Amino acid sequence: MLLTGDYHTHTPYSHGKNTVLENALAAKERGLKEIAITDHGFNHLLFGLKRSKLKDLRREIEEAKIQTGINVLMGMESNLISLGGLTDMKESDYSYFDIFLFGIHSILKYSRLSDAYHIMLKNYFYYKTGKRPPESVVKSTTRAYVNAVKNNPVDILTHINYKCFCNLEEVAKVCADYGTYIEINTKKSHVSAEELNAMARTGVRFVIDSDAHSADRVGDTLIADRLLAEADISLSQIDNIDGRRPVFRFDEYKRAHL
Secondary structure, three states, rough: EEEEEEEEEOOOOOOOOOHHHHHHHHHOOOOOOOEEEEEEEEEEEEOOOOOOHHHHHHHHHHHHHHOOOOOOEEEEEEEEOOOOOOEEEHHHHHHHHHHHEOOOOOOOOOOOHHHHHHHHHHHHHHHHHHHOOOOHHHHHHHHHHHHHHHOOOOOOOOOOOOOOOOOOOHHHHHHHHHHHHEEEEEOOOOOOHHHHHHOOOOOOOOEEEEOOOOHHHOOOHHHHHHHHOOOOOHHHHEEEEEOOOOOOHHHHHHHOOO
């Protein structure tokens, strides 16, 4: 399977190994048309992108475009930091970016201690112990995902349900309604074939992303290939393969409001 674009890659601006140019060169070598550089959001306490580095990152991206002929998008894998759906990409940051991803991560500066408790600590406890989470945990995580999609012009929800627990169908329905893609992540096995089928039945659209932290994984689809072989969703529901390019809501939002 050949990706048209890989919209989730990291560089040393967070904790990736290779430069923007090296990621773009890898994308070109593998036949991709575009790539997004999406380092971890500002509130990640260990690996977060620094606002002071945004101009440097943009400069590297523009240079990589010229050197490779690949369309390189500047993005961020923002962090969900509140049950109300806040992420660490503020509207004042929008002008710097071309694409808006978000997901649930650990070791963050959350809006409040209660948000850290409900989003991170509770989920991580049930992930680590392997115990079935109570419905209250599933409901609160679902509500946080839903609020984030409703309240932010998010393009892609990354590795849904990785180290956390939500109602996948409910989140997928909202993503379908608002035009947010759900990522099939090829670095992490985060959903089963049955769960992917259930989300697909809502009509949500998907993208396949590598979540590459090194250039040798840019464009990788192995986990997705295996997952899709077990699932029964139509490949026409995936918008970054077979020459297709996704239509991103963040770009449309910026055209209308900025």
